[in-house]
Amino acid sequence: MANPAYVAVDWGTSSFRLWLIGKDGSILAERRSGEGMTSAAKTGFSQVLAGHLAAVEAPENLPVIVCGMAGARQGWVEAGYIDVPAPLAAILTGAVRVPGENRDIRILPGLAQRDIATPDVMRGEETQLLGALGTASSQAQAVCMPGTHSKWVHVRDNKVTGFSTFMTGELFDVVSKHTILSHAVAGATEQPADAAAFEAAVSAAFARPALASNLLFAARSGQLLHGISAASAQARLSGTLIGLEIAGALQDAANSDITLVASGRLQGLYEQAFRTLSLPFTAIDADAAVRRGLSAAAETLWPN
Amino acid sequence: MANPAYVAVDWGTSSFRLWLIGKDGSILAERRSGEGMTSAAKTGFSQVLAGHLAAVEAPENLPVIVCGMAGARQGWVEAGYIDVPAPLAAILTGAVRVPGENRDIRILPGLAQRDIATPDVMRGEETQLLGALGTASSQAQAVCMPGTHSKWVHVRDNKVTGFSTFMTGELFDVVSKHTILSHAVAGATEQPADAAAFEAAVSAAFARPALASNLLFAARSGQLLHGISAASAQARLSGTLIGLEIAGALQDAANSDITLVASGRLQGLYEQAFRTLSLPFTAIDADAAVRRGLSAAAETLWPN
Numbered sequence: 312m313a314n315p316a317y318v319a320v321d322w323g324t325s326s327f328r329l330w331l332i333g334k335d336g337s338i339l340a341e342r343r344s345g346e347g348m349t350s351a352a353k354t355g356f357s358q359v360l361a362g363h364l365a366a367v368e369a370p371e372n373l374p375v376i377v378c379g380m381a382g383a384r385q386g387w388v389e390a391g392y393i394d395v396p397a398p399l400a401a402i403l404t405g406a407v408r409v410p411g412e413n414r415d416i417r418i419l420p421g422l423a424q425r426d427i428a429t430p431d432v433m434r435g436e437e438t439q440l441l442g443a444l445g446t447a448s449s450q451a452q453a454v455c456m457p458g459t460h461s462k463w464v465h466v467r468d469n470k471v472t473g474f475s476t477f478m479t480g481e482l483f484d485v486v487s488k489h490t491i492l493s494h495a496v497a498g499a500t501e502q503p504a505d506a507a508a509f510e511a512a513v514s515a516a517f518a519r520p521a522l523a524s525n526l527l528f529a530a531r532s533g534q535l536l537h538g539i540s541a542a543s544a545q546a547r548l549s550g551t552l553i554g555l556e557i558a559g560a561l562q563d564a565a566n567s568d569i570t571l572v573a574s575g576r577l578q579g580l581y582e583q584a585f586r587t588l589s590l591p592f593t594a595i596d597a598d599a600a601v602r603r604g605l606s607a608a609a610e611t612l613w614p615n
Numbered sequence: 616m617a618n619p620a621y622v623a624v625d626w627g628t629s630s631f632r633l634w635l636i637g638k639d640g641s642i643l644a645e646r647r648s649g650e651g652m653t654s655a656a657k658t659g660f661s662q663v664l665a666g667h668l669a670a671v672e673a674p675e676n677l678p679v680i681v682c683g684m685a686g687a688r689q690g691w692v693e694a695g696y697i698d699v700p701a702p703l704a705a706i707l708t709g710a711v712r713v714p715g716e717n718r719d720i721r722i723l724p725g726l727a728q729r730d731i732a733t734p735d736v737m738r739g740e741e742t743q744l745l746g747a748l749g750t751a752s753s754q755a756q757a758v759c760m761p762g763t764h765s766k767w768v769h770v771r772d773n774k775v776t777g778f779s780t781f782m783t784g785e786l787f788d789v790v791s792k793h794t795i796l797s798h799a800v801a802g803a804t805e806q807p808a809d810a811a812a813f814e815a816a817v818s819a820a821f822a823r824p825a826l827a828s829n830l831l832f833a834a835r836s837g838q839l840l841h842g843i844s845a846a847s848a849q850a851r852l853s854g855t856l857i858g859l860e861i862a863g864a865l866q867d868a869a870n871s872d873i874t875l876v877a878s879g880r881l882q883g884l885y886e887q888a889f890r891t892l893s894l895p896f897t898a899i900d901a902d903a904a905v906r907r908g909l910s911a912a913a914e915t916l917w918p919n
Contacts, residue, residue: 386759423840428819430836460795460832465715476832481794489789490782491764515732521824521863524856525735528764528780530735535688536727559825609840 319605322381355388379435390424442604511548623909626685660691683739696727746908816854
């Protein structure tokens, strides 16, 4: 086994992931848990991290690089924001050291867009972005990072020129659970199983985004009048919200190359949506991207 | 006091309203309660109605006309739907008598739009519409009836040509309560108090409806980056969802006259939104409209 070089941590709102990385860049050990910021804010960030470090037998002096919500105001140590427009590499220089720890633990900053009319923030996705594109990315790109709060980042000449958050995942969740549509989707499996309904909804919302909240209600009316299934109703919800997101994200960037940074279920859904809309795209695995971004930061902070 | 002629009931999902109407058309007594369909489905529709009839001392043989969710499948007695396009007066002929009651109790049907691509349903608003416009309404109109599920009805030559439901009120509710934006609006009063933020959000969503779920998130980012108040965040949410609704509703009806059928808080908000967008409109009180619609039905069923 290669000697460990550092530990990389992606610490989100509701998830914690840790990798022990070797001097040759290989993954020596990995941990995943639900101890995200919300949970760790109660039990103690230092304690949560120490437990996982012990579990992978990380040497006492091994440094740790962290990205994500651990750096939020309500997180472990506030790591601030880098203001856009900014070069992708700027986040490498903004890491904040966690005080009171013997070990060298650094948390990477987020990105902020401070315009009064279009304020926006991200934490964690900037590191994923760095890992996905590297620091040298000259082509104009729209990078889509789907999730609870999907991020679309516009990159040109190695600079983040701007970004937008869409509440797609969270809207899908609350609409499915807490509105009248909960009856229409009751019993559906997590993964939309009606591809035709999903694709029709993506197309409809993309073509007529102003009708979004009407298209959502059609899942209910369609069930009352045409007996559509829960799977079909759920696919409509998902497709409507994703179609709306893509329409909004590309409104001012119709000619950008699209890069999709995603994993698992969301990767499949967004790929299907882009194909439905005949939008060419490049897919990059999100898990690998965040690890590459953390590694880039670690290698800058602690060169071998 | 005039002799009573009939009882009119607007029986919604979560509210019950009853009027005792005199032979001269005057309101002799009125009842309001929270015993809507959801509650009455448990305690018994017949019993709820009987209690209110006794409270207003309605004579034993006095007929009752009902509109709203009491006629839904999960309501008291299913009253079906009149399919659009249909003349407004068609609902007058579709009333269903409640069986097993000595008293003559009739429930008015809803409206259904059965197109596969744009299915939609309403119950209660058709009666409000009839009361608002009467049976002779030749001008092309877009009638806005805001609420939990806002209805926009297109009327031409005395016919309902089509309609659309927008989940505006329910989305405002679940987004305010169950998403990350709940932190941003915590402590705000019910009535949006920041008129400038409301108007800016209405304009932004109307101009760029595809950005709706991004504009919602800006209530959060605006709080993190610019310290906007809870009142301002709430006004943004409300304005974004109302602006989105109006953009969608007028997409194919930009030249229709707008009639707003609303009362109270919602009337004020929608009037403010229409003025912000420089859209001329006529306002009709929703409470008076539903009573007039029920009276039109009663006078057709039980002519003096």
